[in-house]
Amino acid sequence: MSKQKTLITVVGPTAIGKTSLSISLANYFKTEIISCDSRQFYKEMRIGTAVPSNEELKCVPHHFIQSRSIHEEYNVGQFEKDAINLLNLLFLKNDIVIMVGGSGLYVDAVLKGLDNFPDVDKNIRKKLIDELEQKGLDYLQNQLKKLDIDSYNTIAIGNPQRVIRALEICLGTGKPYSYFKKNANKKRNFSSLLIGLTGDREEVYQRINLRVDNMFDEGLLKEAKELYKFKNLNALQTVGYRELFDFFDGNFSLETAIEEIKKNTRRFAKRQSTWFRRYTDISWFDYRTNHDEIIKFISNKL
Numbered sequence: 001m002s003k004q005k006t007l008i009t010v011v012g013p014t015a016i017g018k019t020s021l022s023i024s025l026a027n028y029f030k031t032e033i034i035s036c037d038s039r040q041f042y043k044e045m046r047i048g049t050a051v052p053s054n055e056e057l058k059c060v061p062h063h064f065i066q067s068r069s070i071h072e073e074y075n076v077g078q079f080e081k082d083a084i085n086l087l088n089l090l091f092l093k094n095d096i097v098i099m100v101g102g103s104g105l106y107v108d109a110v111l112k113g114l115d116n117f118p119d120v121d122k123n124i125r126k127k128l129i130d131e132l133e134q135k136g137l138d139y140l141q142n143q144l145k146k147l148d149i150d151s152y153n154t155i156a157i158g159n160p161q162r163v164i165r166a167l168e169i170c171l172g173t174g175k176p177y178s179y180f181k182k183n184a185n186k187k188r189n190f191s192s193l194l195i196g197l198t199g200d201r202e203e204v205y206q207r208i209n210l211r212v213d214n215m216f217d218e219g220l221l222k223e224a225k226e227l228y229k230f231k232n233l234n235a236l237q238t239v240g241y242r243e244l245f246d247f248f249d250g251n252f253s254l255e256t257a258i259e260e261i262k263k264n265t266r267r268f269a270k271r272q273s274t275w276f277r278r279y280t281d282i283s284w285f286d287y288r289t290n291h292d293e294i295i296k297f298i299s300n301k302l
Contacts, residue, residue, distance in 0.1 A: 010099070038106050080109035102272045
């Protein structure tokens with residue numbers, strides 16, 4: 001095997017089987033796993049983010065899984081620095097490291113580096129926050145749809161912070177947020193190999209629905225109830241919690257909240273697929289493909 005340092009990145013929509021494949025790869029190549037799933041960073045959000053089970057975590061060393069608190073501010077810029085520093089250490093003892101996750105922006109940050117955005121008037125963000133409080137997230141989403149359809153179709157549209165960030169760039173520069181996302185591609189001291197898992201849309205949606213049902217069996221309602229008092233924290237502006245907070249506020253019945261979680265998770269999966277289709281160098285496999293076949297493919301590429 002070549003001594004070239006290689007980061008194998010496993011991507012794809014939620015519930016497609018990325019965790020299982022990444023563990024198989026890490027076991028075969030005798031290495032460790034970096035998670036770039038931004039929802040799984042937080043230790044208080046175990047069930048609703050579908051973190052790997054204790055048994056899975058024991059199989060292989062994992063990094064960035066439940067490593068922070070929802071009360072800590074943590075963003076993609078900090079993650080880029082932390083991940084690159086960790087990779088430098090891991091590559092001292094491994095020729096291969098596995099990265100896995102469905103957070104496209106965080107994958108981009110590690111593989112390509114973050115984009116440089118111009119500074120904009122801080123009053124724009126303040127105005128957008130006021131509009132969010134007075135008119136709701138739908139109002140801001142519609143603004144973004146008119147100003148930058150590419151970003152509307154790819155960012156986490158249900159996250160108010162992401163919508164506000166895109167809008168403040170649009171309004172402050174007069175150009176779409178997506179215009180600045182050109183990824184200058186910072187030089188990395190490792191090569192990259194991307195593996196994508198995919199499947200028939202209806203099958204993926206069925207897997208999502210089943211996962212949500214399983215989350216409730218595992219105690220998602222109780223977990224969300226315990227986090228309800230922190231519902232305004234940025235970390236909790238995510239599918240699976242936001243809908244249950246609406247239920248606790250009396251805006252939904254529990255049955256409606258569950259259906260909203262399934263619907264919004266399906267939308268999230270669609271956005272993930274849209275994001276990763278931008279890559280031209282992903283080798284795609286059906287999620288049912290035997291892991292040995294994927295390992296053989298990777299071995300021939302190294």
